[in-house]
Amino acid sequence: MKHALKMALLASTFAWAPIGASADTADGGALIGKPWEEITELAKGGEVNWFLWGGSDNINQYVTEFIGGILKDQYDITLNRVGLSDTVEAVNIVLGEKESGVNDAGSVDMIWINGENFRTMKQGGLAFCGYTETLPNNALVNWDNPAIANDFGVPVEGCEVPWSKAQFAFAYDTARTENPPRSIGELLEWVKANPGEFTYPAPPDFNGSVFVRHVFYHAAGGVDSLLGDFDQAKFDEVSAKTWAILNDLEPYLWREGQTYPASIAAMDQLYANSEVNLTFNYEPAGVGINIDNGTFPPTTQGYGLTDGTIGNTNYTIIPFNSPNKAAAMVLQNVLLSGEAQLQKALPDVWGTKPAIEMDRTSADVQAAFDAIVVHPNVVPAAELAKNALPELQAAWISAIEKGWLENVGQ
Amino acid sequence: MHQEPVLTRSFRVLTGIVLITWLILPLIPLAIWSFAKGWFFPDILPKTWSLRAWEYAFSDTSGVIDSLWLTIGISLAATVLSILVGVPAGRALGMYKFRGKEAVELMILAPTIVPGIAVVLGIHSVFISMGLNNTVFGVILVHLIPTLPYMVLVMAGIFANYDPAFEAQARSLGASAFKTFWYVTLPAIMPGIIVGGLFAFLVSWSQYILTLLIGGGRVVTLPLLLFNFATSGRNDITGAIGMIYILPGIIILILTAKHLSGRSGAVGGFGQI
Amino acid sequence: MKIFLLLLPAMSIIVLLFFGGLLIGLMRSFNYMPVIGLTDPDFSAYVAVFTDREFYLSFMLTFHIAFTSTVISSILAIGAALLLRRSFAGRAIVNFLFQLNLTVPHLVGAIGMLYLFSQSGSFARLAAEWGMITKPSDFPALVFDPYAIGIILQYVWKEIPFIGVIILANMQSIGEDYESVARSLGASKWQTFRYVLLPLIFPGVLSASVMVFAFTFGAYEIPAILGANFPAALPVLAYRKYTDVDLAARPEAMAMAIVIAILSAVMIYFYVRYSRRRVRG
Known part of the structure; x- marks a missing residue:
């Protein structure tokens, strides 16, 4: 009951403040090409609001526990997973903010996205672009593969980072x-x-x-x-x-x-x-x-x-007006890591296909990845x-x- | 009272039983699902039982418990604000006659007649430019639109039967305005505050679309979580969250039930439109 | 002056939030929004709304949902209230469940209805158990159906107690004296109900059912869970337009919202007038 009162008080007194104001890295241009240590330093102690479809408990668990755990332990970043019923809701929030002139204090830091939603973001100038080379784990991505470099035929051009293949x-x-x-x-x-x-x-x-x-x-x-x-x-x-x-x-x-x-x-x-x-x-x-x-x-x-x-291929994107771009970049870099992609590929975690080239990862990760036994009722990715x-x-x-x-x- | 014939009485009991069954019926599959693992047509009961959904619901990952407290906080805040604002308005409408009263009444009742979706789209764009979107405070404010009319209605009904002479007496005996309010007015109108507050709480408690739009997905109340799982086909988790979601309402009802029936006349305020 | 001060806080909230929201929606529906550089109002959003066949189908469906649910729940609620004001075995339980049902959010009810009435839901399973059907498609389509039966069932379930509690409170404050007089003057049970009790409880029934009508006309989550994909209820349609990634659809959503507001007010006006005449005449 004490907890209840505390929350109720919190809800009513601090309600004016937007949820989670933190170290502001809205100026994405300043981050591009910066040494990675500086970016992680800027992101430290902050938070990142990741909007993604929330209807699957195992994906939620992977994101909150595994990814959220790495962010907290290694980078001191708090990950807020914001569950959606439909990705378009998040795109719509960014769109509404742009229309109302909210250009550096948006509420969405990252979206799980592809296809038409990506096209809307890119063509509408809603995406933060041109930073992908700055992520160290970008080296694991094969951008020469047209199925990675194009999202439903729309050239990615550094506006999003691949997450999984399907x-x-x-x-x-x-x-x-x-x-x-x-x-x-x-x-x-x-x-x-x-x-x-x-x-x-x-x-x-x-x-x-x-x-x-x-x-x-x-x-x-x-x-x-x-x-x-x-x-x-x-x-x-x-x-x-x-x-x-x-x-x-x-x-x-x-x-x-x-x-x-x-x-x-x-x-x-x-x-x-x-x-x-x-x-x-x-x-x-x-x-x-x-x-x-x-x-x-x-x-x-x-x-x-x-x-x-x-x-x-599906991707993660950072909106142009995210105030937590450094933290979002750290999150994307973690998602691209061999360890995170391996974990995601485990059949009891999610079983989805990595978007990176596994042969560019460490020997340990590769060995573990090769040892994965696909769920017997799932058609193997290689066969498909x-x-x-x-x-x-x-x-x-x-x-x-x-x-x-x-x-x-x- | 004369003795009812047996036939009439058994008819009454029978209809009573049908009514009871009908009232609890939709909650039964929800409760069963929360303990089921795989429950397919044509099985009447699940073949395998499991606590998995409840474990998930109580895990930190799901955020259900945080969301429960947040939802309680928002609904309580909306209720308290409705009481603070609605009691004076109810007094004005219940006790006084003045020019333009009908227009005022109509304006206060308008939100119960015009659906929330019709106003919230406009409010949304204003809140974005004011920075109130995605905040708990913004959500509380927008919840006032549907809760306030209930509060004012109930209080107007109470004040219509209220005798201000007692207040005058207390004042003439030297009581301060505050003491008069605390010891005379408040006890007299308490049943109305409880019933109006109960309605306000429940109306805020069940808001979905207002919270979704104004909260922008960031203010995650229980109905939002429930909707996520209900539309993704996880019936077990939906069942567990659904059970958690209805619990606070039941507790509050048990605390206030005696005021809902009985002759307090608080509910009768709804006959005022 | 005192009255003004008493009303000020409530009126400010209603005027600023409710009428403010309505006004902004109205401006936006005319493509007029100087803040974001729209200075030439036009009717294009309304033209788009009124030339779309789906809008008319949606309107008819939504009206059917609201009207049918309101009438059925009002009638059954009167019956339930008549039942509950007498004492009988189990009355306390019904009374409690009646009020309990008030606390259950619509969304939970809608999900429960889905599990009960879908073609593979609890009732279909019972029917299969008793050999009445062999496969789910033998069971009648009660959810996602063109007649919105599932939606109406949900509203009836939820609104009987809401209207019923209000009627019960009215009945209790009225007492039974008038009816006793009528009966002693030789009126039949039906006559007593029709000409004595009903007119007395009528204002309460009417205002409760107006609220129910407005709610069922404007609710989003229930048709979103239980409704067919096409045509969708008006609020679902408006929300879809509002969250369309094509920004041009936003004024259309606003126009639809304004149309919902006007239609809802107009229909309630006629509903009140008509039912007053029926009961008093």
């Missing part, structure tokens, strides 16, 4: 389904043969959107003709086919396609309770975590498609990578999402 994969329940469809073509047949057993989250849900892109690639007869800048004529041609396919499919979907799940989490629930018989995710390791925490039946098995699945498809440029993606809402969703 590749889309399906999952089915071996107890319920014998032969799941192994390509988009097979899937379309399978849905018609098994009415009511499939659906996909409505775009702009991240995973629903990438599913529609797989159909789009299928309709185009392959991704090759879609790479490069947005091409209206090509889009019109392929999208007409795509909407025809999806509308044709609609009567065979869950609830006859009259409604779509609003999120991938909602669809996972449908899958877990046998309302539908397939699910998918951009993060294939989620199958293992979901089996272990009881969200999925233990007989769930992940798998890739023979005609390939789309892969991407054999049939990897690239992401389209962000302009294509927004056009597809918009088109889906107008032609299929309504």
Whole structure:
């Protein structure tokens, strides 16, 4: 009760102060190229507010306990993990601040991000850019890899730092389904043969959107003709086919396609309770975590498609108006370290694929990484990578999402 | 009272039972989920039980306990402010007739008629330029919009039945203004303060969208945490946080329940619109 | 002067925060915001709102949710209050649960409803146990459904006690004398209720149901948890527009917020007028 009173008092008396005012390193330009020791010195004793999707207890635990622990013990920085339901909320905060002229006292120090949200940040001048070379662990990143140097076709250009790689994969329940469809073509047949057993989250849900892109690639007869800048004529041609396919499919979907799940989490629930018989995710390791925490039946098995699945990289970004840029840079550097990337790759922690080149890390880290045994129900990253498809440029993606809402969703 | 026929009485008891079941029904799966590990259709009860969700909820990582205290602090602050501001206003509206009274009443009631989402978007942009967004104080302020009308309504109802003659007597016997208020006015209006305060607390306690927008994700009250997990499909953790979230309300109700029923007339203030 | 001082603090908060917020929203909805360099007001946001088919579908859905929930909960709350003012076995428990329910936040109720009524929820599982259905899709769609049944069930669950507590308090302060007189003059039970008790408790029912209507018309989190993806309830739609990364959608969100405010006020005006006439006539 004493604690309660204290908190209540705190809440009411110190309420004027914005939560956590600390050593101000809003001037990012001054940090670029500085010796790393000076940056860690500036960051010392401060805090960093990291906004990221908060709906997964194991990711929360990794971030708060493992990463937060390193920051506290080695750098004396307090990490505030701010949980979001949707990344766009954080982008929106920065956007609102810029509009209101808050240029050096923003409330967001770092966001877990990629794709359209990154495009918004970069094009809107909302990102702190050009500092990545200053991070010592930047050396572990292979910027020559176009899948790292471009985030959904948008050149990264030093505006964000890679965190993990992911590749889309399906999952089915071996107890319920014998032969799941192994390509988009097979899937379309399978849905018609098994009415009511499939659906996909409505775009702009991240995973629903990438599913529609797989159909789009299928309709185009392959991704090759879609790479490069947005091409209206090509889009019109392929999208007409795509909407025809999806509308044709609609009567065979869950609830006859009259409604779509609003999120991938909602669809996972449908899958877990046998309302539908397939699910998918951009993060294939989620199958293992979901089996272990009881969200999925233990007989769930992940798998890739023979005609390939789309892969991407996700990143962390520092907003232009973050007052704690030094601390955010230290955090990014920690995230890039071999130790942090290794920990994240452990199947019982998260199981996600490192965004750095593991052969550039220390021998110990490499040995531990090589010794990782993937969760038996998760499709191994190496196997998925054999049939990897690239992401389209962000302009294509927004056009597809918009088109889906107008032609299929309504 | 004449004796009721058996049929009528059993009908009453039956409807009573249906009502009881209906009232607690939605809380049951929530409570079960908090102890479940994997609970799939068509299992009536989970096959495996686990304390994992509760362990997570009480861990430092989840922030649930910090958030619980913060939510209590915000709701208490909003309640106290509503009382301080609402009691005088209720007195003015309950005891006096004056020009423009109807307009004042309408303005004070407006927030109960116009949904919060309609105002909070505008407030949000003002708060950003004032630096009040993302602060606990900003959240408390914005919670006053829905809580204050309840407080004023209840107090207006109380003061409408209040006899100021006692105050005059106390003053004429030499009591100071403060003593008069403390020993005469306050005891008389206490039931209203308790009921109005209870409503104000509960209204603030359940705010989601106002806190989300004004708090900018930085002021993490329990409903925000709950929403995170509810929309990510972790039903076990959702269940545990949900149980923690309803507990303080129940405790406060137990402390104030006798004022809600009974003849105090405090709740009757709602008949004033 | 004294009255002015008594009202000053409350009025300042309401005027500054509530009407201030409304005013800023209004300005913004006309694309007028000198502080950030917008000096040419226009109607484009309203044009965008009123030419969008989803807006009309959302409005109809939201109206249906608010109206249906309010009417059902008001009627059932009157019934519950009639039940609870007499003594019977277990009355104390119902009374307590009634009030307990008041303290449970809507969000918790919405999640509970989802677990109860989804096609693989508790009721579907019971139905499967009793052999009434074989797979989840045999169970009727009560959540994420086009008729918003799950949302309405949640509101009814939560608002019966809210309205009921207010009616009960009214009934207790009214007492039973009027009814006894009516009965002794030969009025039937129904007549006593319809012509004596109902008009007496009516002001309380009306103001409680107005609050319920306004709440159910403007609530975000319940339709966000239980509602279908398309069309979404108006508040969900407004919030989506507001958090759209395309800044151009913000005035649209504001316009929608203003429209919600106006519609809510207008509908409540007619609701009050109509129901007053029905009960008194």
